[in-house]
Amino acid sequence: MSFYLDQQSVSPETGSLGTRFLIYPQVPHLEGYEKPETVWISTPPDEIQAGPADRRMYVIDPLFEKPVYEYPFQPPFVGAAFPPAEAGPDGHFDHLDPSSRQFVSAHVFASLRRILDIWESYLGHEIVWHFSQTYERLEIIPQVNWNNAQSGYGYMEFGTELNDRDAAFPYALNFDVIAHEFGHALIFAEMGTPTVQANRQYFGYHESVSDLIALISLLHFDSVLDRLLRSTRGNLLTMNELNRIAELAGDRQIRTACNDRKMSTVSDAVHDLSKPFTGAIFDTLVELFHRSAMEKNLVDLPDDISHDRLFELGHHEIELINARFAEAFEARAFLLKSTLENARDLLGSAIARSWSTLDPNTLNYAVAGSAIADQFDEMGEKEAGDILMENLEWREIVVRT
Structure with missing residues (x-):
């Protein structure tokens, strides 16, 4: 259960080996949610690489505008990329400037990893990706020029929301949108995919x-x-x-x-x-x-x-x-x-x-x-x-x- 999950990962005093990140519970342009909060994920600092990346998922931020994935164009992305988000000297990622591009990458990674921790605690076992026979890890594209977000076969990518004044807000900073897209992958992983035309x-x-x-x-x-x-x-x-x-x-x-x-x-x-x-x-x-x-x-x-x-x-x-x-x-x-x-x-x-x-x-x-x-x-x-x-x-x- 999530109580046990939190007890194990929230504090170093409990022997936690988790890693600290900053996450916005709701989009930062909403009143009351302007500052991100410290969240622990279960992956130890020595198992997270720059990106961030771990054995379950990785973030890559394309340097040039990338078309959204659509069959037959699928992961992995192999083009030039922005510098990845890197851990601080203590191995944690809560030092990143929220206004930086690297923070967006760390935010979407930590959000997805935290959601995975929560639902694996409910299930009582590790979730195996439905695309595991093709890809070992989930690819995360944090920013594409698209007013939407999608969860696909081996990837998730996040566009930007445009308000009435054409101000752009990355969906990768929207915990609800991230969790919703991740929900599709969780259901596919645990239930499987239809082999006939579903209703x-x-x-x-x-x-x-x-x-x-x-x-x-x-x-x-x-x-x-x-x-x-x-x-x-x-x-x-x-x-x-x-x-x-x-x-x-x-x-x-x-x-x-x-x-x-x-x-x-x-x-x-x-x-x-x-x-x-x-x-x-x-x-x-x-x-x-x-x-x-x-x-x-x-x-x-x-x-x-x-x-x-x-x-x-x-x-x-x-x-x-x-x-x-x-x-x-x-x-x-x-x-x-x-x-x-x-x-x-x-x-x-x-x-x-x-x-x-x-x-x-x-x-x-x-x-x-x-x-x-x-x-x-x-x-x-x-x-x-x-x-x-x-x-x-x-x-x-x-x-x-």
């Missing part, structure tokens, strides 16, 4: 779970947890930072996890189609957190409203929930934070462990959701599985009798 829900599942991987990974920043609970006073039913899967310039966002979409209200467009499944999982996270807080007597909510959905609550019920959680936050903020971390890890483990049970050729939302519920049951959390199935039913993903 639309398979592609919607990829977008949805990649969003959820980004969301759960984001919750491993202490600053994000603290800001989240402080801004909501502990009540996650309100719109907040957690819902903003990929931040862009200003207050725009790509997708929201907190939504009221059902299968009957979405189109076949993949990103739209992904919303009911994402919403069902997000609802489950919120309810796991709320119920656990109640069971630990951290907050007192009437039983008759604790099971209702945000979209079905009246004004009086919402005001009551807000008031009770605000009282709990003032008195027991640290315990609420620990409770949210537990809900995060329980959900992350169930999602990750479900991948090995799924067939990409026959996958649909009902099967994928039931597989996560089964993992809750196997972990001795049957109530969590029941909560998820109720949420899937409300979203019109499953029909239960």
